[in-house]
Amino acid sequence: MLKEGQIRIPAGCAISGIMNKKGELTSGQDIIKSIAVMHDRSNGLGGGFAAYGIYPEFKNHYALHLFYDDKKVKQETEFLLNKFFSIEQAEPIPTRNISAIKNVPLIWRYFAKPKVKEMALYESESEYVVDFIMRINSEVEGAYVFSSGKNMGTFKGVGFPEDIGEFFRLDEYKGYSWTAHGRFPTNTPGWWGGAHPFSLLDSTIVHNGEISSYDANRRFLEMYGYKCTLQTDTEAITYIFDLLLRKFGLPLESAVNIVAAPFWSKISRMNSEQQKLFKALRVVYSSLLINGPFSIILGSTNGFMALNDRLKLRSLIAAQKGDNMYIASEESAIREICKNPDKSWAPKGGEPVICLLDGKESLYEFDQVDENEFVRHSVAL
Amino acid sequence: MSINYLTPAFLIERDKDRCIDCQVCVRQCANEAHRWDEEEQRVFSEDANCVNCHRCVVMCPTRALHIKKFPLEFRNNANWTQDAMRAIYLQAETGGVLLTGMGNDRPYPIYWDHMLLNASQVTNPSIDPLREPMELKTYLGRKPDFLKIKKGKLLEDIPPQLELDVPIMFSAMSFGSISLNAHKSLAAAAKKVGTYWNTGEGGLHKDLVEHGSHTIVQVASGRFGVDADYLKTAAAIEIKIGQGAKPGIGGHLPGEKVGEEVSQTRMIPLGTDAISPAPHHDIYSIEDLRQLIYSLKEATEYQKPVIVKIAAVHNVAAIASGIVRAGADVVAIDGFRGGTGAAPLRTRDSVGIPIEFALAAVDTRLREEGIRNQVSLVVGGSIRNSSDIVKAIALGADAVYIATSALISMGCHMCQKCYTGKCNWGIATQDPQLTKRLNPEIGAERAANLLKAWAHEIEEMLGGMGINALESLRGNRLMLRGIGLTDRELNILGIKAAGE
Ligand code: SF4
Ligand code: SF4
Numbered sequence: 001m002l003k004e005g006q007i008r009i010p011a012g013c014a015i016s017g018i019m020n021k022k023g024e025l026t027s028g029q030d031i032i033k034s035i036a037v038m039h040d041r042s043n044g045l046g047g048g049f050a051a052y053g054i055y056p057e058f059k060n061h062y063a064l065h066l067f068y069d070d071k072k073v074k075q076e077t078e079f080l081l082n083k084f085f086s087i088e089q090a091e092p093i094p095t096r097n098i099s100a101i102k103n104v105p106l107i108w109r110y111f112a113k114p115k116v117k118e119m120a121l122y123e124s125e126s127e128y129v130v131d132f133i134m135r136i137n138s139e140v141e142g143a144y145v146f147s148s149g150k151n152m153g154t155f156k157g158v159g160f161p162e163d164i165g166e167f168f169r170l171d172e173y174k175g176y177s178w179t180a181h182g183r184f185p186t187n188t189p190g191w192w193g194g195a196h197p198f199s200l201l202d203s204t205i206v207h208n209g210e211i212s213s214y215d216a217n218r219r220f221l222e223m224y225g226y227k228c229t230l231q232t233d234t235e236a237i238t239y240i241f242d243l244l245l246r247k248f249g250l251p252l253e254s255a256v257n258i259v260a261a262p263f264w265s266k267i268s269r270m271n272s273e274q275q276k277l278f279k280a281l282r283v284v285y286s287s288l289l290i291n292g293p294f295s296i297i298l299g300s301t302n303g304f305m306a307l308n309d310r311l312k313l314r315s316l317i318a319a320q321k322g323d324n325m326y327i328a329s330e331e332s333a334i335r336e337i338c339k340n341p342d343k344s345w346a347p348k349g350g351e352p353v354i355c356l357l358d359g360k361e362s363l364y365e366f367d368q369v370d371e372n373e374f375v376r377h378s379v380a381l
Numbered sequence: 382m383s384i385n386y387l388t389p390a391f392l393i394e395r396d397k398d399r400c401i402d403c404q405v406c407v408r409q410c411a412n413e414a415h416r417w418d419e420e421e422q423r424v425f426s427e428d429a430n431c432v433n434c435h436r437c438v439v440m441c442p443t444r445a446l447h448i449k450k451f452p453l454e455f456r457n458n459a460n461w462t463q464d465a466m467r468a469i470y471l472q473a474e475t476g477g478v479l480l481t482g483m484g485n486d487r488p489y490p491i492y493w494d495h496m497l498l499n500a501s502q503v504t505n506p507s508i509d510p511l512r513e514p515m516e517l518k519t520y521l522g523r524k525p526d527f528l529k530i531k532k533g534k535l536l537e538d539i540p541p542q543l544e545l546d547v548p549i550m551f552s553a554m555s556f557g558s559i560s561l562n563a564h565k566s567l568a569a570a571a572k573k574v575g576t577y578w579n580t581g582e583g584g585l586h587k588d589l590v591e592h593g594s595h596t597i598v599q600v601a602s603g604r605f606g607v608d609a610d611y612l613k614t615a616a617a618i619e620i621k622i623g624q625g626a627k628p629g630i631g632g633h634l635p636g637e638k639v640g641e642e643v644s645q646t647r648m649i650p651l652g653t654d655a656i657s658p659a660p661h662h663d664i665y666s667i668e669d670l671r672q673l674i675y676s677l678k679e680a681t682e683y684q685k686p687v688i689v690k691i692a693a694v695h696n697v698a699a700i701a702s703g704i705v706r707a708g709a710d711v712v713a714i715d716g717f718r719g720g721t722g723a724a725p726l727r728t729r730d731s732v733g734i735p736i737e738f739a740l741a742a743v744d745t746r747l748r749e750e751g752i753r754n755q756v757s758l759v760v761g762g763s764i765r766n767s768s769d770i771v772k773a774i775a776l777g778a779d780a781v782y783i784a785t786s787a788l789i790s791m792g793c794h795m796c797q798k799c800y801t802g803k804c805n806w807g808i809a810t811q812d813p814q815l816t817k818r819l820n821p822e823i824g825a826e827r828a829a830n831l832l833k834a835w836a837h838e839i840e841e842m843l844g845g846m847g848i849n850a851l852e853s854l855r856g857n858r859l860m861l862r863g864i865g866l867t868d869r870e871l872n873i874l875g876i877k878a879a880g881e
Contacts, residue, residue, distance in 0.1 A: 210505040213853035223751045248527040283520045291853035
């Protein structure tokens, strides 16, 4: 049977997210409880979490999480890792033995910094790290980098999300922002790399839905050097945001107005200045419109953003209580961990819910280099 | 007169019980296939003159006429077919090049018919175009690599774009090759539906200047009718390098078709032959093309997109890439089944490649080079219906050009005799007796209806795929599956086989 990446597998899902705006740290218990409520939206073939703020002692290092099929490929990959990075610490990611979780690959993490002299050919540090990850994932058979940000980590595998959470001992980590994903693929590749969240540097995506624009999006992304090796929507969506925000340096609102573009009829009712902008966004980036049903939570160091497709073909609920923000596919998943939110609402299609740490102005930070050029900071917190 | 070795191609059957000898067919047929015999006081047929254009069949008030293939049996021969032999009789008699009209009619594979579309089931919902918005709007023109935005404002305008409400335009047919009424019909239809028509290489008649905002003007090797006003009136300018029906060949409008109106519009003396050289005599290489593109842009102050149209030939992908780099805003590719007013038969039937392959190869190549998003891609060369369009867009086109289908909507019955100037449907002719048969208002309505009908069908198919904006179909080859194709063909088209 072909594994994910060799074949495209449609999937339905559940997503959930929790964040504290003041940056207060909580354990992974709540997010596990929340995603467990939506058990029936997954089928035990994929679950995962992203956690921000969990590695304060290594906050200036890239935390690289890797799956290996065997020791040989681990050796081979570590050789490359050592060539391109200075490794501060290498260790197996701690896990618990759980009967429900089987066929576990080798799971390792490395806290690493890029080697400066190797970086010379690259425009930026992030470009260098991304290129390294892309190469490992597409060229080294049996090795897979599934997390690569700083002071954050992705944990995922084949199983129900609540079991994956227990397996990775997420109750022992403390983070200020958590997202989770339960997967219902219509086919079983049984491959750990295929589970979600999908992440690149400190961006993570959990996503529910099957997009109908996939190949149009993919073929556009490939022109910019992205390799969609997993053939999943989530991977494509991650790269779309990476391209728009990091490479093109567009503001988040513009990225939202590209992927969930307003209808032309709505654009025609805008004032002329806005019309010009919205028309330009749709005309120039038309291939990045994400069509078909989706709800996503895009996580970053500064916070997260939840977004629905422009027709709202997937459910998504948001809630707030004090400094805590909640997002989930179903309201029950929020009520489970927050009985009486101050408010809860269903965001409209194409209208993002953006939730940032206090003091942060956008999901990603930009650095004004000259008059008109924007370049993203290399992922420092 | 020496014996004509040719036998008639068609047989005119007149039902004696029905015919009332009204002579309508006699008056309708410019080919003189029907003859009134004064002495006998009845109508006779001249089978040899019949081109099977169906004009008489449609006009006959008593439905007395049937046209059949002439029931002449040659001895069975898979090699020496009737067509092969007739061609030789004709050439033996005339010593001339065989001429024909319309597109390649040989039984080459039609790849559109070997591709199947997808639809949503369960894992994502289909969209009902009657309930939900469905967007076909398409913009053609050069796109910058990225936008500069500051504080919610666009810092630099995007280059000029053609705005299409449907992804279908009328492709080039010159005044001269078709009638003024046909031009009027196309122009009005384009305006009605929110798209564009194309003048072809014969200039823009003064009566049509008012439709300028929906007009693409062509600059071809003959430069007929080209002046500053012509360029400025238009919405876009198309440089014609080649045409699918006759790649590598120029054009020739015989002097007898150059009447008062044609002569004025083409800006050539009355009754002179209008000859378009095979190449542009100022374009012998890609750098020269660049110069022409930029002179046209200069002349129009960079306000109009420039389209470069080429025929689909063997190394079309590399040529298209060069055209993009030369500065074209839109690349139009015409497949080997594209129509024409007149072309040498052997060229039409054996030069060029199918548009499906050309499109797939160009789109793939431009993506590999990372320049696909800079330009728009328009394809033509026998788009017969709305599903051909959906497939073309899924393969990678932005929009399509149609010409033959537009003429059929106005009455053309595909007799392939456009080059004779005797089109009984008032389309491919300049004879005032014939051109008045095409009422431009009715022609416009019929052509517009066709586009509207196709637009509805495209919306249905998009909705079925769970897509509500056409751009999400563009280059979305996962929506296609091949049937009855070899691995090699699937590879070139960049699609999977049905069942995969
Ligand atoms: S138009 Fe019909 S009815 Fe009239 S003469 Fe011809 S065949 Fe007879
Ligand atoms: S345009 Fe007229 S002459 Fe040409 S094929 Fe059609 S009917 Fe025949």
